Amino acid sequence: MIKKNILGVILARAGSKGIKKKNIKILSGHPLISYSIYAGKKSKLITKLIVSTDSNKIAKISKNYGAKVPFIRPKHLAKDATWSRDALKHAVLEAEKIYGETYDYIIEIPAVAPLRPSHQIDLAIKKLIKTKADSVIGMTQVFDKHPLRMKKIINGNIADYNPLEKEGESSRRQDLKPCYVRNGSIYAMRRDTIIKNFSRVGKISKGFIMKGIYSVNIDDITDFYTAEKIIEKGICENKPKKKISIEKITHIKSKKKITILISYPKEFFSPFEKKLSKKFNIIFCNIKKIKDIKKNLLNQVIAWLVPTNGLIKIEKKYLENLKFLKYIVSPATGLTHIDLEEIKKRKLKIIKLEKISETKNIFASSEYCLLLLLATIRKLKKAIKIVDQGGWRDQEKLARGNELSRFKFGIFGYGRIGKNISRYLKTMNAKFHVYDPYLNNKNKKIKQYKNINKFLKNTECLIICASLNKKNYNYFNYSKMKMLKKNAVVVNISRGEIIIEKDIIKLLNEKHISSFGTDVLTNENKILNGKNILVQYAKKNDNVLISPHIAGLTYESETKAIKIVLNKMINLF
Numbered sequence: 001m002i003k004k005n006i007l008g009v010i011l012a013r014a015g016s017k018g019i020k021k022k023n024i025k026i027l028s029g030h031p032l033i034s035y036s037i038y039a040g041k042k043s044k045l046i047t048k049l050i051v052s053t054d055s056n057k058i059a060k061i062s063k064n065y066g067a068k069v070p071f072i073r074p075k076h077l078a079k080d081a082t083w084s085r086d087a088l089k090h091a092v093l094e095a096e097k098i099y100g101e102t103y104d105y106i107i108e109i110p111a112v113a114p115l116r117p118s119h120q121i122d123l124a125i126k127k128l129i130k131t132k133a134d135s136v137i138g139m140t141q142v143f144d145k146h147p148l149r150m151k152k153i154i155n156g157n158i159a160d161y162n163p164l165e166k167e168g169e170s171s172r173r174q175d176l177k178p179c180y181v182r183n184g185s186i187y188a189m190r191r192d193t194i195i196k197n198f199s200r201v202g203k204i205s206k207g208f209i210m211k212g213i214y215s216v217n218i219d220d221i222t223d224f225y226t227a228e229k230i231i232e233k234g235i236c237e238n239k240p241k242k243k244i245s246i247e248k249i250t251h252i253k254s255k256k257k258i259t260i261l262i263s264y265p266k267e268f269f270s271p272f273e274k275k276l277s278k279k280f281n282i283i284f285c286n287i288k289k290i291k292d293i294k295k296n297l298l299n300q301v302i303a304w305l306v307p308t309n310g311l312i313k314i315e316k317k318y319l320e321n322l323k324f325l326k327y328i329v330s331p332a333t334g335l336t337h338i339d340l341e342e343i344k345k346r347k348l349k350i351i352k353l354e355k356i357s358e359t360k361n362i363f364a365s366s367e368y369c370l371l372l373l374l375a376t377i378r379k380l381k382k383a384i385k386i387v388d389q390g391g392w393r394d395q396e397k398l399a400r401g402n403e404l405s406r407f408k409f410g411i412f413g414y415g416r417i418g419k420n421i422s423r424y425l426k427t428m429n430a431k432f433h434v435y436d437p438y439l440n441n442k443n444k445k446i447k448q449y450k451n452i453n454k455f456l457k458n459t460e461c462l463i464i465c466a467s468l469n470k471k472n473y474n475y476f477n478y479s480k481m482k483m484l485k486k487n488a489v490v491v492n493i494s495r496g497e498i499i500i501e502k503d504i505i506k507l508l509n510e511k512h513i514s515s516f517g518t519d520v521l522t523n524e525n526k527i528l529n530g531k532n533i534l535v536q537y538a539k540k541n542d543n544v545l546i547s548p549h550i551a552g553l554t555y556e557s558e559t560k561a562i563k564i565v566l567n568k569m570i571n572l573f
């Protein structure tokens with residue numbers, strides 16, 4: 001199929017007669033409109049998805065769920081009497097003007113049809129292009145509401161609605177000739193159909209037959225409850241994944257003069273909100289929205305709890321808005337997400353997770369390290385790929401791994417994670433030794449190397465879990481990793497910058513290292529551009545397993561970490 005420029009449009013005005021604020025009414029945990037946005041974004045053929053609305057609230061919600069809202073619809077196009085074709089034509093012309101492009105096809109996916117999946121959208125578009133019709137309209141077969149069963153009441157008496165074609169007295173539903181009705185789920189059309197001919201249908205219109213379950217159209221509260229029950233049964237393909245949004249700026253006022261800024265998912269703070277509000281004014285705000293906070297509020301911010309996802313680096317452009325900031329609060333041990341030179345320059349203090357005693361009950365990263373270790377050694381990536389490609393035990397040789405007890409494990413860094421890993425290995429009868437220059441060898445039960453070369457030469461599986469610092473930055477280069485035993489396995493749960501990535505690739509190609517598992521990469525705030533050499537290598541090689549720095553991401557661990565740094569901050573004031 002020739003690549004076409006296809007605009008997806010969701011019309012969503014604020015007013016609604018049947019159900020008040022219908023388009024944003026919460027349906028099984030999410031606003032109604034979000035289901036159509038999710039379906040549109042999953043489409044493989046829609047090139048741009050927009051929402052046309054007269055409501056700033058609907059616009060904000062739509063943006064939070066990933067749709068573009070390039071304009072607010074004029075009020076005269078959002079009245080009860082407004083034809084949807086008027087609003088649709090306006091949306092197309094405005095989008096073309098704003099984005100500077102002309103669309104080949106338009107597909108309207110009404111917000112009121114939450115159960116229509118993305119593959120149905122794509123099939124309708126393909127039919128439109130293949131048949132060269134003016135439009136393709138979503139249809140569903142009717143049964144009990146068949147035209148032959150339609151009646152009218154005359155003077156209290158039942159009469160056939162169409163006397164020329166009567167329903168037989170004993171007619172069964174299955175005996176009726178197929179009859180279809182537009183389901184209000186999909187309207188696909190050529191651009192000229194709506195723009196030049198001012199129609200959503202056109203002269204040649206093809207029906208796109210859809211299952212009844214895809215055709216639920218929210219018109220009244222009965223339809224709403226029907227959709228809700230279907231979604232609860234797990235049948236809906238469109239339910240958005242749980243997404244924490246802190247786009248909205250929330251200001252919790254207190255009698256206190258000290259203000260703290262929180263740019264972290266709000267859900268983690270509900271256990272502490274009451275305690276915090278007694279001591280601070282609190283502003284919840286996404287880091288990219290800080291510039292929208294009123295200046296008088298910004299000037300009151302003393303401490304800032306920053307995001308730790310690595311996608312955004314805490315640097316000058318964010319800090320310069322916070323003139324009176326004194327503390328950066330980070331619920332993490334590593335600080336690669338913070339520009340430390342800029343922090344030093346501004347004389348800011350950092351509150352973070354530090355001592356093992358503070359974090360000893362946080363197990364997420366340690367558990368994940370074990371998971372990554374097992375997945376790498378047992379060739380889990382390859383095994384999953386075999387099944388995905390239609391294989392099974394016919395390729396068992398390719399997926400055969402080893403037991404942990406076969407390896408001599410070397411744990412680089414014996415802090416909280418290193419200690420936990422050693423406990424896990426003990427339970428699996430695996431042998432291990434340790435290298436940590438900051439460790440006093442008081443524990444005679446562990447084998448500890450003081451010399452890094454000897455440590456590496458005796459290691460068959462290297463587990464890197466040390467904190468990153470100036471001394472170990474780019475520590476594992478080609479020569480050091482070459483010391484590992486032949487066919488070694490390497491797992492990195494530390495920071496990407498502790499390894500030179502091109503060197504590990506070289507050793508993988510030389511087959512000196514058999515496999516590599518990592519949860520971290522270098523320059524993680526730039527990973528989304530797809531240019532990282534390890535990511536590119538992993539796409540073509542099953543012996544490299546990469547996860548997106550999620551080792552510490554559990555509800556339990558994040559809540560514990562936040563509690564620790566918040567208590568530190570509270571004690572300061």
